[in-house]
Amino acid sequence: MTTAVLLGLVAAVVGSGLTAAAPAVAATATRPTVVDPAVPPATADSTRATTSQADADRLRPVGDLVVSRLALAEPVAESKWLSGKPIADPTREQAVIDAGVARARAEGVDPDLVERVLRDQIAASKLVQRGLFTRWTHDPSSAPTTAPDLTAVRTQITQIDDDLVDRLAAVTPVASEPRCAHAVVTERQRVEPGLGSLQRKGLHVAWSSFCRA
Secondary structure (H helix, E strand, O other): OOOHHHHHHHHHHHHOOOOOOOOHHHHHHHHOOOOOOOOOOOHHHHHHHHHHHHHHHHHHHHHHHHHHHHHHHHHHHHHHHHHHHOOOOEEEEEHHHHHHHHHHHHHOOHHHHHHHHHHHHHHHHHHHHHHHHHHHHHHHHOOOOOOHHHHHHHHHHHHHHHHHHHHHHHHHHHHOOHHHHHHHHHHHHHHHHHHHHHHHHHHHHHHOOOOOO
16 A cells, blocks of 8 residues: 555544544533522512512501501490491591691601501591491490590590601602502511401501502
């Protein structure tokens, strides 16, 4: 076999070896990154959930005041039941709104938010009072025979309303958040287990207009 023929065979073998190695190199270069399933990636949903929980935590002080005010609906109902006074009292209700709005403006708090929240508190209280009146009408044995002084109870309500205005200053931004409704639901669920069915209905009303539509 001549030298020329041998050189040709060597060149052919070397060339085929290089060709065979190329795919292996390419495969190594395009190998996908392995993701550890135990470490979940950050997602928009998890970020939103964290934000919603943070907003709900900010609502706690307001939520505590809402529950405290709602608890006073029963002694108010007892007093009105025994005195024969109607549940609705438009003059006093408007006075409560006007006082809250005036306080909000003096303190630089959003007066529209304060008005919405106070109207909801009044509506929630009346819902509970009507429910109690209905219960006592159908079951006279459960009706109250004594009641606290209404003026004293209203003094407590006025203090709560003042505190609400003060607390609303810190959570006004939450009312405009896209996930405000989720924060409100979280706050409601925090306190609902300690309430009766009638008070839970009132709680929904008490928060119904907090978030901006």
